[in-house]
Amino acid sequence: MSxxxxxxxxxxxxxxxxxKSIDGAYKDFSRxxxxxxxxxxxxxxxxxxxxxxxxxATPWPIIILVIGGLAYLGSRSWKLALGAMISFLLxxxxxxxxxxxxxxxxxxxxxxxxxxxxxxxxxxxxxxxxVQRIITPILDIMQTIPIFVYLxxxxxxxxxxxxxxxxxxxxxxxxxxIRLTNLGLRLVDKDILEAADSFGSNYRQRxxxxxxxxxxPNIFAGVNxxxxxxxxxxxxxxxxxxxxxxxxVLQSIQNQYLALGLMNGLAIVALAIIFDRVSQxxxxxxxxxxxxxxxx
Amino acid sequence: MHKSILSAAVVAGSLAISxxxxxxxxxxxxxxxxxxxxxxxxxxxDKIILEEGYGCEIEMVVGATTVTFASMNEKGQPDVxxxxxxxxxxxxxxAAMDEGRLHSAREMPITDLGEGxxxxxxxxxxxxxxxxxxxxLERPDLFPDKEDPSxxxxxxxxxxxxxxxxxxxxxxAFEMEKKGWNLIDPGSQAGLDGSIVKANERGENWFxxxxxxxxxxxxxxxxxxxxxxxxxxxxxxxxCVAKGPEACTDPKPSAWTKSExxxxxxxxxxxxxxxxxxxxxxxxxxxxxxxxxxxFMEEEQADxxxxxxxxxxxxxxxxxxxxPADVAAKVKAAL
Numbered sequence: 316m317s318x319x320x321x322x323x324x325x326x327x328x329x330x331x332x333x334x335k336s337i338d339g340a341y342k343d344f345s346r347x348x349x350x351x352x353x354x355x356x357x358x359x360x361x362x363x364x365x366x367x368x369x370x371x372a373t374p375w376p377i378i379i380l381v382i383g384g385l386a387y388l389g390s391r392s393w394k395l396a397l398g399a400m401i402s403f404l405l406x407x408x409x410x411x412x413x414x415x416x417x418x419x420x421x422x423x424x425x426x427x428x429x430x431x432x433x434x435x436x437x438x439x440x441x442x443x444x445x446v447q448r449i450i451t452p453i454l455d456i457m458q459t460i461p462i463f464v465y466l467x468x469x470x471x472x473x474x475x476x477x478x479x480x481x482x483x484x485x486x487x488x489x490x491x492x493i494r495l496t497n498l499g500l501r502l503v504d505k506d507i508l509e510a511a512d513s514f515g516s517n518y519r520q521r522x523x524x525x526x527x528x529x530x531x532p533n534i535f536a537g538v539n540x541x542x543x544x545x546x547x548x549x550x551x552x553x554x555x556x557x558x559x560x561x562x563x564v565l566q567s568i569q570n571q572y573l574a575l576g577l578m579n580g581l582a583i584v585a586l587a588i589i590f591d592r593v594s595q596x597x598x599x600x601x602x603x604x605x606x607x608x609x610x611x
Numbered sequence: 612m613h614k615s616i617l618s619a620a621v622v623a624g625s626l627a628i629s630x631x632x633x634x635x636x637x638x639x640x641x642x643x644x645x646x647x648x649x650x651x652x653x654x655x656x657d658k659i660i661l662e663e664g665y666g667c668e669i670e671m672v673v674g675a676t677t678v679t680f681a682s683m684n685e686k687g688q689p690d691v692x693x694x695x696x697x698x699x700x701x702x703x704x705x706a707a708m709d710e711g712r713l714h715s716a717r718e719m720p721i722t723d724l725g726e727g728x729x730x731x732x733x734x735x736x737x738x739x740x741x742x743x744x745x746x747x748l749e750r751p752d753l754f755p756d757k758e759d760p761s762x763x764x765x766x767x768x769x770x771x772x773x774x775x776x777x778x779x780x781x782x783x784a785f786e787m788e789k790k791g792w793n794l795i796d797p798g799s800q801a802g803l804d805g806s807i808v809k810a811n812e813r814g815e816n817w818f819x820x821x822x823x824x825x826x827x828x829x830x831x832x833x834x835x836x837x838x839x840x841x842x843x844x845x846x847x848x849x850x851c852v853a854k855g856p857e858a859c860t861d862p863k864p865s866a867w868t869k870s871e872x873x874x875x876x877x878x879x880x881x882x883x884x885x886x887x888x889x890x891x892x893x894x895x896x897x898x899x900x901x902x903x904x905x906x907f908m909e910e911e912q913a914d915x916x917x918x919x920x921x922x923x924x925x926x927x928x929x930x931x932x933x934x935p936a937d938v939a940a941k942v943k944a945a946l
Contacts, residue, residue, distance in 0.1 A: 334912055346812045364758055463801065470805025471812070475766075475797050476758055553770065554799035556806075562770045562796060569677050569771025 345472050356478045359428075363477045367420035371413060378416075379403050386589065390596030399593075402585040411560065411582050418549055418559035418586065425481055425545045426590070429489040430538060437496025437537075438522070447497065454490040462487065462551050475556030483555065484548040491540030499533025500526050528602070535598030539591050546587040560586075637667035637884045641689035643679045644671040644915065647800075648908050649721065649824055649901055650694040655919030657693055657894075660930065663945035664938035665887045676773060680704065683713060683877060690880035694720060697871050699773020701849055704875070714881050716891035717874040723898025725870045726774060726822040728765075729833040734816045743839030744785070747818060751791035754818045763792045766806055766819025769799050776855030777848075778820050780862040784852065795819075807831065822870070824901045826909035838866040894933045900926060920946070 325333070370378065379400050387396035406415050440447045466483060473479040503526045511525045527534075553561025560579045567576030640661065644654050654671065661667040672689040674682065679692055680700045684707050697704050707713040728744055734753070741747050751763025765787060768774035775796070782794045797803040803819070804827060810817035811831045821828060823835070842848070843865035851859035853868075874891050881888060908918045923930065923946055931939045 331911055335910075338912075342808075342812060345809070349809070349813060360757075466799075467801045467805050470802055471808050474757060474809050475795070475802045475806050555802040556796060556798045558796070562798065565770040565798065566775070567771070569675065571677075571681060 341468060342471070349472050353473055353478075356473065359424075359481065360478045363420060363424050363481065366424060367417055367477075370416040370420055375407055375412065382589075386593050389593035391600065392596060395589075395592055395596065399589045402589065406582050406585065409578055409582075411563075411579060414558065414560045414563065414579070415582055415586070417557075418561070418583070421477065421481065421484070421552065421557060421559060422542070422545050422549070422586065422590070425484045425488060426538075426542050428481070429485050429492055429541045429545070432485075433489050433492035433537070433541070434496050434534070437493045437534075438500060440493065440497040441500035450493070454493060457486050458490045462548075466551075466555055470555050477557055479555050480552035480557030484545050484552050487548050487551075488541045488545040491544065492534075492537040495533045495537030495540070496530070499530030499537075502533065503529045531598060531602050535595060538594050538598070542590045542594065543587055546583055546590070549583055637661070637665050637887065639670065640667045640691065640880060640884060641670045641672050643683075643689045643692040643695075644673050645679060645692070645694060646673060646675055648826060648905050648915075648918075651915035652901075652904055652908065652918050652922065653693040653720065653896065654691075655915040656922055656930070657691065657891075659919055659923060659946075660890060660934060660938075660942055661884075661887055664934055664942045665884065665890070667884060667887065676700065677771075680875075683707075683875065687712070687877045687879055690877045691716075692875045695873050695875045696773070697873055697875075698726075698777070698853060698868060701853070704873075712878050714876050714878065715873040716876045716881075716888055717894060719872055720874045720891075720894060721824060721872060721896045721898060721901050724822070724824050724872060725835070725867070726820070727835045727867045728838070729819065729821045729828070729835055731811055731817055732832045732834055733814060734818075735834050741836075743837050745839035747836065748785055748787060748790050748792070754816050756793045756795065759793055761791075763790075763818070764795050765792050766797055766803065766817065767794050768797075768820045769803055770796050773853075774820060774822075777852050777867075779856050780852040780854075780859070781865070783856055783860075784862040784864045807833070824898055824905060826905040829902050829906050830909060838864075840864045840866060842866040842868065890934055890938075894930075897929075900929060 324330075373381075382403055383396045383400040386399040387393065390396070403415075406412060436450065440450050462483065465486070469479045469482055473482070500522075507525060507529065508521065511521045516524065549557075549559060550561040550564045553559060553565050560583050563575050563579040564583075566572065567579070642654055642658060642661075644651055658669045658671065662669055670689075672679075672682075674689075676696055676699055679689065680695065680703070682688055683690075683692060684703055695704075704713065708715065728747075730741065730747070735741065738750075738753065741750065747753075754763040754765070756762050756764035765782065767778040767782070779794065782788070782792070787794070797806055797819075803821070806819070807817060807821070807827055808831075809815070821833060827833070843863045845868070847863045847865055848868045851862045852865060856862075874894070876888070876891070904918060904922055907913065907921065911917075911921075913921065923942070927943070930942075934942065
């Protein structure tokens with residue numbers, strides 16, 4: 316009866332060989348294609364490096380003004396623009412300017428990349444149930460697989476630094492924008508779509524002029540989640556050598572530097588709040604504008 | 612059920628032996644299961660021997676050097692750190708030892724260990740002119756930094772590790788900034804190891820910090836480079852280099868300090884588990900045995916407990932010397 320009391324495991328040796336063969340195959344793959352894959356990501360890499368250098372080379376008053384200006388343009392709120400400028404002044408005063416610029420560069424590019432890839436994927440998913448069935452479990456994996464599981468393989472393939480960091484961030488931060496774009500588009504009332512069809516709009520017109528505006532609240536919720544999750548990954552990205560606010564946090568965790576950890580942690584929070592409020596206000600303004608258009 | 616039978620057997624066994632004071636005295640011991648292979652292997656071997664041979668009840672506590680040490684120093688938990696690299700925690704550790712709160716149960720539990728700056732073997736072969744660190748520092752062009760290709764990349768120690776400060780100081784002491792080098796922070800052990808694996812699998816040059824005994828060094832046969840300058844005294848090292856550039860701005864160039872590793876125990880452990888202190892005093896892992904075990908762990912993907920069992924079976928002649936004959940017999944019977 317031992318068959319029932321003890322699980323019929325794969326033998327220890329077989330299991331080990333199985334694991335070793337996967338490791339070996341991955342190493343062979345990395346040796347064979349690593350360089351090509353690395354080169355494939357080079358444009359992204361140069362863009363990121365360029366953007367970070369630009370941020371670091373620009374005199375700080377200009378950055379502050381640009382941030383205030385962007386905040387105002389996005390939100391049309393003086394309070395928010397002023398708050399953003401004050402937070403950046405404080406960040407600079409507390410000696411976190413350079414790291415913050417690195418993090419801003421990484422997060423802006425990561426968010427942009429997630430949105431540019433995520434929204435079309437979400438649209439594709441909303442159009443076909445079969446695509447949705449295939450993509451959903453992939454998103455589940457991306458969101459739940461422990462990050463440390465894929466950090467080492469990514470580093471073995473791409474080395475340490477910005478691009479592997481960006482990939483790690485996007486793997487984790489992209490699912491919400493895909494999911495919520497899909498959800499938003501699927502939630503649009505069928506009657507409205509029928510009405511659009513009956514006015515003779517083609518697929519493209521229907522998507523851009525009808526579905527998309529009506530799905531905006533959900534899509535912006537997705538953008539918000541993506542930004543938040545990208546910022547939450549800053550510390551993890553630092554674990555594979557990405558410069559920025561994550562490094563001092565790592566350092567403070569290991570050395571019990573409470574103040575250092577708290578300051579850099581709060582700087583990450585400040586970035587998150589600024590990024591989020593501006594994008595949310597921008598989203599709301601977009602919707603108000605659209606709604607106004609309907610009423611008129 | 613199983614466990615109670617086992618402990619009953621241990622109690623019965625200890626009663627039968629006249630020197631059986633070991634067992635009942637030891638009680639519950641927490642032991643640091645540090646997160647690198649040699650330390651987790653040692654801790655798990657200690658666990659087997661202390662549990663089976665001395666009747667302790669061991670609870671493993673996961674942690675890295677500084678966190679484990681801080682916890683031992685502040686709270687007296689865990690009781691045992693099998694492989695504590697003391698360079699990073701020297702001053703508070705010796706202060707605690709002077710106060711009698713912590714004790715070194717064994718100095719240098721592993722032979723042939725050390726930290727330093729390493730090159731892959733093929734780089735050494737292709738560039739025989741690179742005999743010392745000083746030679747390497749003249750050639751940043753051989754180790755281009757991907758993010759800044761005009762400069763060389765020196766892979767330092769992950770953020771927050773004790774060695775990070777020493778590497779930062781030496782980076783300044785050797786004027787590496789001026790010589791065209793960037794100090795790259797790999798961020799974590801995954802980052803550091805990944806960079807070595809990537810470079811070695813593709814035959815790229817790599818120059819950075821690592822330490823032995825590790826499977827990484829054994830597997831890729833990395834070469835420890837002599838610094839080309841003598842060790843510039845412990846005053847420079849402990850008082851300046853190890854404190855990092857923020858605390859000390861003018862470190863002098865120096866070879867890496869001789870690594871000291873201790874098995875550190877709390878005062879409580881010394882009092883409740885006296886006989887086990889004798890075990891620690893005798894327990895010395897030859898570097899070659901440790902190196903072999905680390906490659907075994909890597910190749911067989913064995914975790915600490917598995918590797919410890921393998922060690923107990925494969926190196927009976929070694930561990931039998933660490934304990935009195937009656938304890939050895941008990942441990943052997945339990946295996």
